[in-house]
Amino acid sequence: MQVEFKNEAFTNFSLPENKKAFEEALAKVESELGREYDLIIGGERIKTEKKSRSINPSNKEQVVGVVSQADQALAEKAIQVAASTFETWKKVPGTSRSRYLTKAAAILRRRKHEFSAWLVKEAGKSWPEADADTAEAIDFMEYYARQMDKLSQRHDLPRIPDEDNELYYIPLGVGIVIPPWNFPLAIMVGMTTAALVAGNTVVLKPASTTPVIAAKFMEVLEDAGVPAGVVNFVPGSGSEIGDYLVEHIQTRFISFTGSRDVGLRINELAAKHRPGQKWMKRLVAEMGGKDSIVVDSDCDIELAAQSIVASAFGFSGQKCSACSRAIVHQDVYDQVLNRVVELTKNLTVGDIRSNDFYTGPVVDDKAYNKILEYIEIGKTEGKLVAGGEKGPDSGYFIMPTVFADVAPDARIMQEEIFGPVVAFCKASDFDHAMEIANNTEYGLTGSVISRNRANLERAREEFHVGNLYFNRKCTGALVGVHPFGGFNMSGTDSKAGGPDYLLLFTQAKLVSEKL
Numbered sequence: 251m252q253v254e255f256k257n258e259a260f261t262n263f264s265l266p267e268n269k270k271a272f273e274e275a276l277a278k279v280e281s282e283l284g285r286e287y288d289l290i291i292g293g294e295r296i297k298t299e300k301k302s303r304s305i306n307p308s309n310k311e312q313v314v315g316v317v318s319q320a321d322q323a324l325a326e327k328a329i330q331v332a333a334s335t336f337e338t339w340k341k342v343p344g345t346s347r348s349r350y351l352t353k354a355a356a357i358l359r360r361r362k363h364e365f366s367a368w369l370v371k372e373a374g375k376s377w378p379e380a381d382a383d384t385a386e387a388i389d390f391m392e393y394y395a396r397q398m399d400k401l402s403q404r405h406d407l408p409r410i411p412d413e414d415n416e417l418y419y420i421p422l423g424v425g426i427v428i429p430p431w432n433f434p435l436a437i438m439v440g441m442t443t444a445a446l447v448a449g450n451t452v453v454l455k456p457a458s459t460t461p462v463i464a465a466k467f468m469e470v471l472e473d474a475g476v477p478a479g480v481v482n483f484v485p486g487s488g489s490e491i492g493d494y495l496v497e498h499i500q501t502r503f504i505s506f507t508g509s510r511d512v513g514l515r516i517n518e519l520a521a522k523h524r525p526g527q528k529w530m531k532r533l534v535a536e537m538g539g540k541d542s543i544v545v546d547s548d549c550d551i552e553l554a555a556q557s558i559v560a561s562a563f564g565f566s567g568q569k570c571s572a573c574s575r576a577i578v579h580q581d582v583y584d585q586v587l588n589r590v591v592e593l594t595k596n597l598t599v600g601d602i603r604s605n606d607f608y609t610g611p612v613v614d615d616k617a618y619n620k621i622l623e624y625i626e627i628g629k630t631e632g633k634l635v636a637g638g639e640k641g642p643d644s645g646y647f648i649m650p651t652v653f654a655d656v657a658p659d660a661r662i663m664q665e666e667i668f669g670p671v672v673a674f675c676k677a678s679d680f681d682h683a684m685e686i687a688n689n690t691e692y693g694l695t696g697s698v699i700s701r702n703r704a705n706l707e708r709a710r711e712e713f714h715v716g717n718l719y720f721n722r723k724c725t726g727a728l729v730g731v732h733p734f735g736g737f738n739m740s741g742t743d744s745k746a747g748g749p750d751y752l753l754l755f756t757q758a759k760l761v762s763e764k765l
């Protein structure tokens with residue numbers, strides 16, 4: 251019997267032995283930078299002419315890896331291999347499939363610091379953020395393994411005389427897994443392993459900025475003995491192979507995490523029926539956020555300020571859950587704002603190869619330019635009170651930025667910036683605060699900082715987000731503890747790391763036998 255699920259502990263880097271172990275992992279990873287990574291289709295490694303260079307965002311000169319890129323012919327090959335492997339993989343009992351995940355989790359745990367070091371180098375995560383990403387990846391596998399064991403048990407239905415009725419959760423078929431770059435290990439692992447443990451086969455198209463981490467995870471799956479063809483690794487650009495994979499008639503489902511615009515495009519393409527296609531494709535989409543922290547008049551000011559700063563600037567605001575809107579009651583507005591500005595000005599930004607910096611760069615030049623454009627927009631929509639400028643030129647550094655006195659309908663209050671920028675908006679009372687909190691097209695995370703029980707109860711009902719937190723930050727969901735996913739334009743209302751997530755990758759079959 252498996253031990254009860256427990257979240258992986260985070261590493262305490264203030265202990266010298268942990269610091270030393272992480273330095274060693276970084277040195278090992280640095281000795282491996284610049285290597286080539288191939289496609290993996292049906293266990294076969296395939297090099298292509300076209301390659302993409304993955305760059306360290308803290309140091310634009312440093313190549314993390316060189317990755318072969320699939321074209322449409324190779325995308326087709328991957329789908330064919332996934333389709334034929336499905337015929338055998340679907341017959342492997344769920345409890346056996348779950349053992350592959352438990353094994354892969356154990357391997358990843360043994361290589362934990364090494365993977366976190368890759369996250370420092372390829373995604374620009376600070377040590378604690380990288381450590382949390384790796385821990386979450388382990389959690390997803392441990393959690394979904396247990397969920398699959400439960401789903402594999404006999405599901406008896408109410409008996410009627412002379413009939414034996416049973417429900418089975420069977421897999422769907424070939425799934426296209428398209429993860430984002432911002433949790434390049436955890437979310438990619440969660441999406442991939444949920445699909446495979448439920449009995450599906452996968453074509454994994456990793457995010458274009460973080461393919462090396464995904465290639466490294468393929469090593470883990472191979473070491474765990476996952477049969478060839480169950481997960482096929484197909485890096486390539488969204489425009490070159492993304493549409494092809496989504497539109498393919500043998501694609502049964504698409505599991506996507508990323509931006510609103512790409513999600514909507516995939517939704518449209520997936521919905522169109524094509525000649526020879528025998529099913530309606532299922533789309534599981536987890537998309538963007540424009541997340542608020544609401545601060546009530548009766549609150550702990552220090553807690554409010556600390557929660558805003560941690561949620562807005564952890565990993566430089568590059569989380570779908572990040573706080574980019576602080577909606578503060580007029581009675582405490584100046585106090586909260588002043589303390590946030592004070593805390594923000596003390597944050598350090600730099601190459602997070604060193605654990606001395608609070609946060610590192612944003613992920614690439616595209617993100618860098620987009621965020622700087624939003625900072626310019628912010629200067630016309632509010633008062634710049636902290637940051638607003640670039641960091642050192644060696645990487646894509648942007649200083650944590652705070653805008654005050656921003657109107658509820660301003661662009662920086664409505665559009666996802668996905669960078670270290672938070673806008674402050676003054677609310678006249680709690681009614682007004684709730685109205686502003688719900689005035690975006692998203693509905694992912696939110697927090698309320700309040701001592702007022704009636705207002706908390708009201709927010710529980712009215713604040714329309716998938717993950718609502720009280721008196722804490724709005725980032726950092728734990729697998730199992732805080733099933734994660736949002737409403738409206740934040741996706742298809744799924745809950746990663748929750749008890750019903752695996753059902754999204756299955757279909758229920760009833761068998762009724764007359765006795």
Ligand SMILES: NC(=O)c1ccc[n+]([C@@H]2O[C@H](COP(=O)([O-])OP(=O)(O)OC[C@H]3O[C@@H](n4cnc5c(N)ncnc54)[C@H](O)[C@@H]3O)[C@@H](O)[C@H]2O)c1
Pocket residue numbers: 428429430431432433437455456457458487488489491492493496507508509510512513515516536537538539569570571666668694734735736740741
């Ligand atoms: N709701 C959540 O759980 C969650 C979690 C993490 C990130 N996000 C969101 O993800 C976004 C940031 O990630 P991103 O920049 O990687 O998003 P993105 O939409 O640019 O890319 C996501 C993935 O889609 C791929 N892609 C791009 N064009 C494609 C196409 N035409 N067809 C198929 N695939 C295509 C990309 O290569 C990548 O793998 C933010 O909006 C963030 O809020 C949401």
Ligand SMILES: N[C@@H](CCC=O)C(=O)O
Pocket residue numbers: 432433568569570571724725726727728734
């Ligand atoms: N699950 C993460 C966010 C994932 C998206 O970026 C959190 O809760 O902060």
